[in-house]
Amino acid sequence: RALLVSLLALASFACMPPSAFAKDSPDSIYDLPKPREGSKYVVVADLGSTGSRGFVYELNGGEIVGSKGLKVKPGVSKFNHKPNDIAEYLRPLFAHAASLIPEPYHHKTKIYLKATAGVRLLPIEEQTVMFDTLHAALESDKNGTYAEFLAGDILCPFVWESKDQLGTISGDEEGFFAALSVNYLGNRMGTDLKPTDNCVPDLYDGAEAEGGSEVGEVGADQGDGAGGEGGGAGEHAQEVSVLGAMDLGGSSTQIVYQPKDKQKGAGEVTPLSMPDFFVHSYLSYGVDKAKERLWDTLLAKSTEDSTDDHISNPCDFVGRPEVWGSDARSMMGTGDVAACQRVIKEMLFDGSGCDLGAVESGDLTGLGCGLDGVRHPPIDTSTQFIAMSVYFFALDALKVIVEAHEGANPLPSWPSPTVTEVLEVAERFCTIEWTTVKGKYGDIHDWSYPEQLPHRCFESVFIATILQYGFGFDPNGRDVMYALSIDGMEVEWTLGYALQALYQSR
Structure with missing residues (x-):
């Protein structure tokens, strides 16, 4: 194909x-x-x-x-x-x-x-x-x-x-199993859990092209991916490049990767196990829990004596109503991505002692501010990540709906857009009137149920924010591929x- x-x-x-x-x-x-x-x-x-x-x-x-x-x-x-x-x-x-x-x-x-x-x-x-x-x-x-x-x-x-x-x-454990999945599917590991050197990381180095190019079976002539009977690895002439994984669900998010000091060298062919990785799961940092925290934050920021009919929600589609809180407060979407990201950063990092300016200047690339007070070891610049579940569902919805609305592909570098590109497209995505999103595009995205579609604006901004500020990804880098299926x-x-x-x- x-x-x-x-x-x-x-x-x-x-x-x-x-x-x-x-x-x-x-x-x-x-x-x-x-x-x-x-x-x-x-x-x-x-x-x-x-x-x-x-x-x-x-x-x-x-x-x-x-x-x-x-x-x-x-x-x-x-x-x-x-x-x-x-x-x-x-x-x-x-x-x-x-x-x-x-x-x-x-x-x-x-x-x-x-x-x-x-x-x-x-x-x-x-x-x-x-x-x-x-x-x-x-x-x-x-x-x-x-x-x-x-x-x-x-x-x-x-x-x-x-x-x-x-x-x-x-x-x-969930994060570790995700890492095994992406490394098997990415031809980096066999069924015996041993890293393989089936891949050629510099296969396209030096290639110059604009737009798209017809590409055949990448790695198809490099063996079966599983390494034949037993899925074992052959003799290694270079360090094995093990993929990192990120998973995002409703209640938690995970990141797993090999820090530099845990990467295996030539000849170190042993089955991958949890000690080979940094892995952490952030409970209550899934999109459903984060969305509820955002709503709580917006309600807390509003004044009790406000005479406004509703509270503005910058992380929602323009004109989308929502009722939240024990006193059933009314919120209304404004689709203001810049304001949305400010509130998300406040929600995630206020009191953390982390210098967000250092993240923005690039001084904390590979480190970020962490999440939930957990700081992770530096992410090596050579490590590539596969992001799954809501990472894919939310950003694919952004891409599909904006393309339908504007008539052109807004993310030509998909499935590896930069954080900057995601935020630029989110600015157009979130400003679409909710009545238009629901009425005209409500059924065009295969992986957005009716109860999920309203929150794709927030999720897109939340993803971009935790990638750059939480984990320290370069906002202009292409270190993450968003995937639903592989092979x-x-x-x-x-x-x-x-x-x-x-x-x-x-």
Whole structure:
């Protein structure tokens, strides 16, 4: 397949398969291949804050392929006071997985149900009751047949050996699994979790082009990406360039990368593990929690004796109303990106003691101010990042809607726009009247549900702000690629979990 992409973007991500830049239909399924001798399957469900998604992965030799996730809503944390309902809530995920795995493999396939930030925010006591209840339901059905499952007599047709297959993963674990995912999909790691030198980072160095250029299968002649049987790495003649990962959800955000002092040199071919990375999860820094903090900040900044009919919200589309707070205060969007960023910086960094001017001058490039009082080690200038989940959804919505509104692609360097470019486009995006966004463009973005679309303006500015001021990315650099899928597989932490589970089961 050949894609029309910017060489400028490809120069930084030359090892990525071209489908990293493709956009799959949201209704499509990357079909698993016909069963092959030696295949092993695993099912991983992400019990997230806004919904739960189930993925099927098949390992054969040194290659792993996966299905598109099926999502059920709401997030499992909403069942904290009705745990007996969780089993039926998850049944569609089990049915989806069963339809993708040949029946003879069901009794050999493990399923893992892992909750993330939405459940991490619940009291431990409530988590325990939820998981104990679900475990009891799965334990009672663990020897059932597929026919019994189809008849509705059992809950799940897969292997259920212990309660260890169920529970809440830490934010750091979530970040680490995301790093395994992007490095496997980016040809930087095999299924044995060892870094590979399949990529050629300087493949396009020196290329000069304006606009787009027809580019073929990047890395297609460099092996299978998984390194053949076992996915092992060959002899290394240079340091392995390990990708960093960033994930943004509703309740938390993660960043994971290799600081300079943890990067492996030639010949250091060992499986990647969490100590090889700096990884941190910022709980309550996901977009839903940040949005609520922003609204609280705006309400706190307004005067109690104000005679205005509403409070101005610079982070919302022009004319979009919102009601918030215990006293149901009315807010109205003004789409003022500069003012929006000022409020976000105040919300995130006031009292941190960090010099925002030093960030803007470039003195803190690679460091930033951190988030939640956590300062990270310097990000090496050679490290490239894949940003997933809301990072992609929000900025892709910005791109698609502004392109429809203006009739031209506003981000020709997509999927690696600079922070400066994102903010420039956000200024036009957020000033579109909300009635126009909702009425004319309400259904043109495949990954924005009606309840998500109103907040894409805020999310775009929030992303640009935490990248530059929180993590210290150069506002004019192209170190981040925003991705939904790579080589037909969704970029999700669940792939990394599956890779580790299959590796440990050898």
